[in-house]
Amino acid sequence: EAGVTQFPSHSVIEKGQTVTLRCDPISGHDNLYWYRRVMGKEIKFLLHFVKESKQDESGMPNNRFLAERTGGTYSTLKVQPAELEDSGVYFCASSQNHGNTIYFGEGSWLTVV
Amino acid sequence: GESVGLHLPTLSVQEGDNSIINCAYSNSASDYFIWYKQESGKGPQFIIDIRSNMDKRQGQRVTVLLNKTVKHLSLQIAATQPGDSAVYFCAENSGGYQKVTFGTGTKLQVIP
Numbered sequence: 001e002a003g004v005t006q007f008p009s010h011s012v013i014e015k016g017q018t019v020t021l022r023c024d025p026i027s028g029h030d031n032l033y034w035y036r037r038v039m040g041k042e043i044k045f046l047l048h049f050v051k052e053s054k055q056d057e058s059g060m061p062n063n064r065f066l067a068e069r070t071g072g073t074y075s076t077l078k079v080q081p082a083e084l085e086d087s088g089v090y091f092c093a094s095s096q097n098h099g100n101t102i103y104f105g106e107g108s109w110l111t112v113v
Numbered sequence: 114g115e116s117v118g119l120h121l122p123t124l125s126v127q128e129g130d131n132s133i134i135n136c137a138y139s140n141s142a143s144d145y146f147i148w149y150k151q152e153s154g155k156g157p158q159f160i161i162d163i164r165s166n167m168d169k170r171q172g173q174r175v176t177v178l179l180n181k182t183v184k185h186l187s188l189q190i191a192a193t194q195p196g197d198s199a200v201y202f203c204a205e206n207s208g209g210y211q212k213v214t215f216g217t218g219t220k221l222q223v224i225p
Contacts, residue, residue: 004156033212043157043202043215056212091156093213102206102213104149104156 002026004105006092012111018080021108023092025074031095032075033102034067035059038088046090049075082112125222132190134219136203141184145206147213148177148188152199157215160188160201190221198223 005024013019025032034046046065047057051072060067064083069075079086089107126132138146144165149157163170163177163186170177176189186203200218 035213035215042217045212045214048212093156101159101162102147103159106154106156 004092004094004103006090006105006108008108009106010109010111012113013082015084015112016081018078019082019110021077021079021090021092021110023075023077023105025092025094026103029094029096029103030072031055031102032069033093033095034075034077035091035093035104036088037091038085041088043091046077079110082110084112086110087112122217123220123222125224126193127224128193128195130193132188132193132197132221134188134190134201134203134221136186136188136216138184138186138203138205138216140205141181143205146177146179146186147204147206148175148186149202149204149215150197150199151202151218157202162206193221193223195223195225197221 004026007022011019030051032049035043036046037043045059047060047067048055049069052069064079066078087110089109091104091107093102093104095102147162148160150160151157161172161175161177163179165181168179174191178187190197198221200220202218203216205214
């Protein structure tokens, strides 16, 4: 069974540009999460989808970040315009409904220069 | 706000010895805890979990201990191997929706 997959694995963009990260959760997992870790900090929750609905987006840092999960399958996280402080690794995770184990992807490593 | 944190940022252990990684949490209402292992360039990998109605749980070479009185969590790794070298995160699963809150992480270095 395929795990959580993320694309791109690495991205280098200039300040002010736009980047879109994609996450494909494990098939059948209704819950999808975005997390990020910026340099020297802990992994922080961004938001949580249940199917196509945003269950909790309390961790989204500002309105430059937009997450979508149309159709309740894969999800995208867009950063527009990107700032230097957005550099870090963005993790996607998924879990089955009512399950407790959350499976993480390998992360998308973003560098804003 | 409530948070989950770690005592030691780096732990060096001789191969074959036992490792103990500690974690403190502040939310007394937390009822579910998880340990994750993150290897370089990879995402967090689930190791073991424990609910607040337990004080000990064992897996393969790993044991998690929970002390609710002092709000302390530990991960014990028996016979540490080079492949155990990674950053270990304790995390709290809360909010009713499986939202995970991570601590800052402890780096485990295994000395051959």
